[in-house]
Amino acid sequence: MSLFIQQVINGIMLGSVYSLVALGLTLEYGILHIPNFSHGALYMVGAYVTFLLATTVGLNFWLAMIVAMAALAFIGILVERLVYRPLMLESPLSSFIAAIGLIFIFVDGALNIFGPDFKRFPPVHSQVFHMAGTTITLQRILIILVTVLLIVLLHLFIKKTMIGATIEATAQDLEGAQLMGISITRVRMTVFALGTALAAAAAALIAPIHLVHPGMGGPVILKAFVIIILGGMGSIPGAIVGGFIMGLVEALSGGYISTSYNEVFAFGVLVLVLAVRPTGLFGAK
Amino acid sequence: MEPFAQSQSMRRYAFLLIIVFAFTIPLFVTSRFYLHVLIMCCIWGMAATSMNLIMGYTGQVNLAHGAFFGIGAYASGLLILKLGFNFWFAMLVACLITVLVGFFMGVLALRTKGSYFAIGTMCFNVIVTVIIDSWDTLTEGARGLLGIPRPPSIPLLFGKEISFSSLVPNYYLVLVFLLFTLFVVHRIVHSMMGKSFAAVRGNEELAESLGINAMGTKLMSFLISTFLAGLAGVLYAAYIGFLSPEISDYHVTFELLVFCLIGGLGTLVGPLIGAFILTIVSELLHGLAFPRLVIYGFLLIIIIIFLREGIAGGVRKLWLKVAQEGGR
Numbered sequence: 007m008s009l010f011i012q013q014v015i016n017g018i019m020l021g022s023v024y025s026l027v028a029l030g031l032t033l034e035y036g037i038l039h040i041p042n043f044s045h046g047a048l049y050m051v052g053a054y055v056t057f058l059l060a061t062t063v064g065l066n067f068w069l070a071m072i073v074a075m076a077a078l079a080f081i082g083i084l085v086e087r088l089v090y091r092p093l094m095l096e097s098p099l100s101s102f103i104a105a106i107g108l109i110f111i112f113v114d115g116a117l118n119i120f121g122p123d124f125k126r127f128p129p130v131h132s133q134v135f136h137m138a139g140t141t142i143t144l145q146r147i148l149i150i151l152v153t154v155l156l157i158v159l160l161h162l163f164i165k166k167t168m169i170g171a172t173i174e175a176t177a178q179d180l181e182g183a184q185l186m187g188i189s190i191t192r193v194r195m196t197v198f199a200l201g202t203a204l205a206a207a208a209a210a211l212i213a214p215i216h217l218v219h220p221g222m223g224g225p226v227i228l229k230a231f232v233i234i235i236l237g238g239m240g241s242i243p244g245a246i247v248g249g250f251i252m253g254l255v256e257a258l259s260g261g262y263i264s265t266s267y268n269e270v271f272a273f274g275v276l277v278l279v280l281a282v283r284p285t286g287l288f289g290a291k
Numbered sequence: 292m293e294p295f296a297q298s299q300s301m302r303r304y305a306f307l308l309i310i311v312f313a314f315t316i317p318l319f320v321t322s323r324f325y326l327h328v329l330i331m332c333c334i335w336g337m338a339a340t341s342m343n344l345i346m347g348y349t350g351q352v353n354l355a356h357g358a359f360f361g362i363g364a365y366a367s368g369l370l371i372l373k374l375g376f377n378f379w380f381a382m383l384v385a386c387l388i389t390v391l392v393g394f395f396m397g398v399l400a401l402r403t404k405g406s407y408f409a410i411g412t413m414c415f416n417v418i419v420t421v422i423i424d425s426w427d428t429l430t431e432g433a434r435g436l437l438g439i440p441r442p443p444s445i446p447l448l449f450g451k452e453i454s455f456s457s458l459v460p461n462y463y464l465v466l467v468f469l470l471f472t473l474f475v476v477h478r479i480v481h482s483m484m485g486k487s488f489a490a491v492r493g494n495e496e497l498a499e500s501l502g503i504n505a506m507g508t509k510l511m512s513f514l515i516s517t518f519l520a521g522l523a524g525v526l527y528a529a530y531i532g533f534l535s536p537e538i539s540d541y542h543v544t545f546e547l548l549v550f551c552l553i554g555g556l557g558t559l560v561g562p563l564i565g566a567f568i569l570t571i572v573s574e575l576l577h578g579l580a581f582p583r584l585v586i587y588g589f590l591l592i593i594i595i596i597f598l599r600e601g602i603a604g605g606v607r608k609l610w611l612k613v614a615q616e617g618g619r
Contacts, residue, residue, distance in 0.1 A: 109545075114582055231410050
């Protein structure tokens with residue numbers, strides 16, 4: 007039983023990270039129709055920026071995370087402006103291929119600058135709680151709490167602010183939104199800034215538990231794609247729920263079956279779902 | 292003569308000249324290093340050409356191509372090492388195994404379109420690599436498959452034989468298979484089947500309304516391209532003699548994608564040009580600390596934004612312009 011509870015808590019923690027990454031991706035793919043495959047690479051960059059700020063610069067962990075989010079929001083805007091904007095009128099596949107180029111640049115760039123070795127965070131929030139036979143570190147609880155906070159903030163931003171309203175309008179009807187005088191370029195910039203900042207937050211949160219290395223974004227981005235295809239393109243609740251389901255499935259199958267076939271389960275489900283419903287579970291027919 | 296026919300026949304002579312040149316290369320290139328580079332060029336050229344069939348000519352961005360290359364390589368290696376198959380028989384069976392896996396994958400994935408197809412096939416690629424890596428009782432896992440022998444000698448008349456222990460016969464072996472691949476793709480593209488591939492690439496619904504079975508067409512193109520990818524993998528396994536799970540990794544797929552795009556998708560020679568230039572450059576820069584993939588990344592983005600048809604497309608445009616002005 008304690009193994010089960012332990013794995014459920016791990017699953018919720020992993021799920022928090024997946025939700026944050028999938029949220030950014032679902033905004034970019036669902037609303038702007040950009041399959042931003044480089045989202046995982048930006049997640050990795052976010053982890054490195056946080057790591058450098060927290061170790062070399064010596065910032066407080068939370069301050070480092072916020073600065074990293076701001077820095078990545080800026081990089082997100084740059085990526086949108088320089089790479090995806092010129093491809094705006096092309097098929098999404100062109101953006102997909104450009105994203106592969108971005109992955110080469112970021113991942114191999116990180117490999118050349120920081121080397122292939124895993125970077126370990128100095129321990130932060132390592133207080134341990136014991137509860138019903140399980141062991142939980144404070145960091146794990148904080149991950150879940152901060153994720154909830156960020157999701158609430160995102161919800162308020164979209165529902166209560168003018169910029170948020172323009173994002174929602176664009177999601178519903180791009181041409182209609184343009185006719186109402188909404189600037190699509192501003193919406194694109196905002197969505198990319200938000201999306202990459204969320205990815206940076208996810209990376210910063212998980213970095214003290216998992217290690218920081220150049221290849222860390224690869225599996226995460228594929229899982230995020232699985233989540234948003236299953237949960238519905240552009241659907242914010244879909245990304246959140248899907249993220250937690252993915253985290254739980256991964257933690258439980260890892261705890262009870264085997265961790266080495268982890269990805270086979272996750273991606274196998276996707277391939278099967280796509281075979282039955284080629285446009286995703288909640289996609290338009 | 293019409294400018295078009297003239298350019299056609301000139302192209303034919305140019306091809307013939309290049310083939311003759313390719314066959315005479317070992318007469319003046321004796322350096323083992325350069326022969327090795329040329330062999331790698333031919334193998335990657337084959338793999339890129341096979342990817343071009345499904346991606347360039349049929350318009351389906353198949354991001355599982357590296358997996359099929361790896362499946363072909365591993366299947367032949369395992370058949371030879373574990374079951375003691377003869378190389379040529381193993382080559383045939385390995386290609387058929389690749390096609391069989393491709394069939395199951397294709398039937399599932401080809402129902403999807405566009406980015407969904409790209410993501411689905413990419414997930415499949417990861418699955419294949421994880422299985423090769425984890426199933427170590429069969430594939431030796433991360434330790435890799437060691438000691439795959441070179442092809443056996445081919446006996447000729449009068450007691451002579453072609454032995455594959457030196458590099459020159461290996462070069463001719465991969466060259467012959469490269470030409471075979473190019474010939475197959477060329478014949479397909481200029482046949483009725485190739486026209487239906489192009490129709491599906493242009494507009495799937497429209498093609499169906501003209502009576503083309505889009506699913507069958509895509510599957511056919513997919514299967515032929517996996518067969519050729521498997522063949523390239525078999526030759527890789529036999530030449531290098533060592534396989535590790537990385538050979539099926541999606542990075543291989545990405546590299547093939549870069550070859551195709553830089554050379555020019557949907558042109559016969561484009562992927563070949565891309566594979567040759569980039570393989571030569573990366574082998575020459577092997578010893579240097581050089582962020583090869585970063586450069587690839589920039590190239591990929593620049594090509595996709597500014598030079599959609601790659602090198603071959605750009606040259607063709609220029610050539611047609613010159614031919615038109617000459618005929619006037």
